[in-house]
Amino acid sequence: xxxxxxxxxxxxxxSTATQxxxxxxxxxxxxxxxxxxxxxxxxxxxxxxxLLLALALGRLTxxxxxxxxxxxxSRPSQQLGLEALLWRFTLLPQLxxxxxxxxxLGAAGALLQQGLRNPLAAPETLGIQGGGLLALALVVLYQPxxxxxxxxxxxxxGGLLAAGLVLALAARRQNSPxxxxxxxxxxxxxxGSLLTILLLNHDLALVSLLAxxxxxxxxxxxxxVQHLWPRLLIVGVLMVLIARPLxxxxxxxxxxxxxxxxxxxxxxxxxxxxxxxxxxxxSQVGVISFVALAAPxxxxxxxxxxxxxxxxxxxxxxxxxxxxxxxxxxWLPGGGEWATGSLVALxxxxxxxxxxxxxxxxxxxxxxxxxGIRHQHPQRLLWGIGVLCLxxx
Numbered sequence: 271x272x273x274x275x276x277x278x279x280x281x282x283x284x285s286t287a288t289q290x291x292x293x294x295x296x297x298x299x300x301x302x303x304x305x306x307x308x309x310x311x312x313x314x315x316x317x318x319x320x321l322l323l324a325l326a327l328g329r330l331t332x333x334x335x336x337x338x339x340x341x342x343x344s345r346p347s348q349q350l351g352l353e354a355l356l357w358r359f360t361l362l363p364q365l366x367x368x369x370x371x372x373x374x375l376g377a378a379g380a381l382l383q384q385g386l387r388n389p390l391a392a393p394e395t396l397g398i399q400g401g402g403l404l405a406l407a408l409v410v411l412y413q414p415x416x417x418x419x420x421x422x423x424x425x426x427x428g429g430l431l432a433a434g435l436v437l438a439l440a441a442r443r444q445n446s447p448x449x450x451x452x453x454x455x456x457x458x459x460x461x462g463s464l465l466t467i468l469l470l471n472h473d474l475a476l477v478s479l480l481a482x483x484x485x486x487x488x489x490x491x492x493x494x495v496q497h498l499w500p501r502l503l504i505v506g507v508l509m510v511l512i513a514r515p516l517x518x519x520x521x522x523x524x525x526x527x528x529x530x531x532x533x534x535x536x537x538x539x540x541x542x543x544x545x546x547x548x549x550x551x552x553s554q555v556g557v558i559s560f561v562a563l564a565a566p567x568x569x570x571x572x573x574x575x576x577x578x579x580x581x582x583x584x585x586x587x588x589x590x591x592x593x594x595x596x597x598x599x600x601w602l603p604g605g606g607e608w609a610t611g612s613l614v615a616l617x618x619x620x621x622x623x624x625x626x627x628x629x630x631x632x633x634x635x636x637x638x639x640x641x642g643i644r645h646q647h648p649q650r651l652l653w654g655i656g657v658l659c660l661x662x663x
Contacts, residue, residue, distance in 0.1 A: 305576075307573040307574070307575055308573070308574055308575060308576050308579035308580075308583075309579075310573065311569065311572045311573045311574045311579065311583050312574075312579055312582060312583055312586075314572065315569070315572075315582075315583045315586040315587050315590070316586060318586075318587070318590050319586050319587075319589055319590045319593070322590050322593040322594060322597070323369075323593070325593075325597060326365050326368075326593060326596070326597060327365075329361075329597065329600060330357065330361055330362065330365070333353070333356075333357050333361060334353065334354065334357045338354075342354045342357060342358050343358065347359070359489070359490060359491050359492070360488070360489055360490060363489035363491065363492050363494070363495055364487050364488060364489045364596065365593075365596070366495050367487055367489055367494055367495055367498070367554070367555065368487050368589070368592045368593050368596045368610075369589045369592075369593065370495065370498050370499055370502060370589075371487070371498070371551050371554070371555055371558065371592055372561055372565075372585075372588035372589035372590065372591060372592030372593065373502065373585040373586070373588055373589045374498070374502055374505075374547045374548075374550065374551050374585075374588070375393070375547070375548070375551060375558065375561040375562040375565070375588050375592075376561060376562065376565035376566065376569075376584040376585045376586070376587055376588020376589070376591075377505070377506070377509065377544075377547060377581055377584060377585045377588070378392075378393055378543075378544040378545075378547040378548050378551075378562050379391070379392045379393070379544075379561075379562030379563055379564075379565060379566045379584060379588075380565070380566040380569070380580055380581045380584040380585075381509065381540050381541075381543055381544040381547075381581070382396065382540070382541065382544045382562075383566050384516055384519060384520075384540065384577060385516070385519065385536070385537045385540030385541055385544070386445070386447075386450065386537070386541075387447075387519060387520075388447040388450055388451075389447070389566075389567065389570070390447060390451055390563065391447075391450065392562040392563035393429070393544070393545075393548035393562050394458070394557075394559040394560070394562065394563065395450075395451055395454045395455070395458075395563060396432070396433055396436050396450065396454040396457070397432040397433070397435070397436055397454045397455075397456075397457030397458040397460075397461060398429040398432055398433050398544075398545055398548050398549075399429070399548055399552055399557045399558075399559070400432065400457070400458045400461035400462050400465070400557065401428040401429045401430075401431055401432025401433070401457065401461050402424075402425030402426070402428040402429040402432075402548065402549045402552040402553070403425070403428070403461075403465060403479065403482060403483060403552055403556065403557055404428055404461045404464055404465045404468075405424050405425055405427055405428025405429075405431075406421060406424055406425055406428070406479065406482075406552070406553065407465055407468045407469070407476055407479055408468070409424045410475065410476060410478075410479070411468065411472055411475060411476070420553075421553035422501075422546070422549050422550045422552075422553040422554075423549075424553070425548075425549035425550075425552045425553045426545060426546055426549035426550075428549075429545045429548055429549050429552070430542075430545055432457050432461060433541060433545060435453075435457050436450060436453040436454050436457050437450075437453075439453035439456065439457075440452075440453045465479075465483065469483070479556075481556060482552070482555070482556030482557065483556060483557060484556065484557070484611050484612045485555060485556040485557050485558040485559070485610055485611015485612065485614070486555060486556060486610055486611065487555055487592075487596055487599075487610045494554040494555070497550075497554060498550060498551075498554055501546075501550055502547070502550075505543055505546065505547055508543060509543065509581055510578065512536070512539060512540070513577050513578040513581065514578075515529070515531050515536055516536065516540060516577055517576070517577045518531070518536075519533065519536065519537070520577075548562070555610075555611075556611060557611055558592070558610065558611040558614060559611065559614065559615045559618075560591075560614050560615050560618035560619075561588050561591050561592055561614060561618075562588070564587075564591060564618060564621060565584045565585075565587040565588035565591060566580065566584040568584075568587050569583035569584045569587055591614070591618070592610070592614065595610055595613055595614040595617065596610060598613065598617070599613055
């Protein structure tokens with residue numbers, strides 16, 4: 271009898287072994303395909319950035335011959351002429367800051383999109399940049415001594431408050447992507463309106479924030495570069511360390527908990543890193559939109575599947591996007607009158623429109639369909655609004 275049972279179960283065991291081996295080979299094939307796709311995207315991003323760097327260096331060579339670069343960089347500034355001083359302390363720092371700022375914004379956007387599971391999350395769509403600049407304006411007017419502890423911490427506090435307000439507004443809709451975008455738009459409009467009022471009433475005290483409101487890469491020394499690069503390096507190391515647990519957010523909160531990690535803590539850490547990157551950029555060059563939103567989307571659409579390659583690719587593409595804009599600013603007639611932040615938003619609007627059309631947002635929860643509580647007396651509400659409008663007139 272046992273021999274008959276063994277004979278009957280043998281095909282079942284064989285089929286199970288075949289299925290498991292097929293599943294294992296399929297998993298290995300998927301990992302190989304993902305690694306190949308990520309490598310290809312990274313190579314293309316590096317080549318694009320190198321090409322733009324070559325164009326930027328060609329612009330520097332047109333200003334000062336390459337044979338004189340080492341001499342200009344090594345000699346004391348007191349012994350340099352005006353053209354050499356402008357090359358060393360304006361053009362070269364501007365090129366460097368464009369690369370650093372683009373990388374910071376690209377990485378910040380990728381972190382926010384991963385942590386919130388929202389492909390349209392970015393410092394500009396969540397009101398983080400506007401909140402940081404508003405905080406800087408308020409501190410300049412009322413507590414300027416706080417800036418001695420670091421302007422990026424003031425911008426960080428403002429961005430953190432703006433992000434907290436956005437999450438609080440979207441909490442009733444379970445932080446769905448659409449609710450986050452609408453709440454971010456409201457917070458951005460609020461902070462932008464308050465900042466405009468401050469600029470109109472205190473234009474002399476806030477004259478330095480006028481250029482920051484439009485976003486400018488123009489430099490007059492190496493201080494912003496020296497301030498920015500070590501902070502970006504530290505945040506980059508932290509991103510590499512948390513990239514592996516961050517990938518679990520794609521599976522779900524339950525998978526994160528099964529590995530002994532709190533998903534709420536992981537999202538909080540991700541947002542803190544992204545807000546700090548954005549605040550550091552705002553404190554040095556002002557508000558630069560579009561880059562943090564477009565670079566991660568381009569990396570994802572180009573085929574970057576795993577998180578760490580996507581973070582690196584987003585940083586590279588962010589640098590490339592900002593370099594393109596900086597080169598256009600230099601080549602346009604009257605280029606000195608163009609602010610980089612304004613131009614990158616203007617030129618990036620068509621590309622952003624195309625990207626948004628191709629993005630599929632996750633479905634909102636069913637109970638999020640409700641538009642809110644209906645007012646018990648809508649006619650009285652309309653009469654009250656009418657009376658307020660007449661009083662304003």
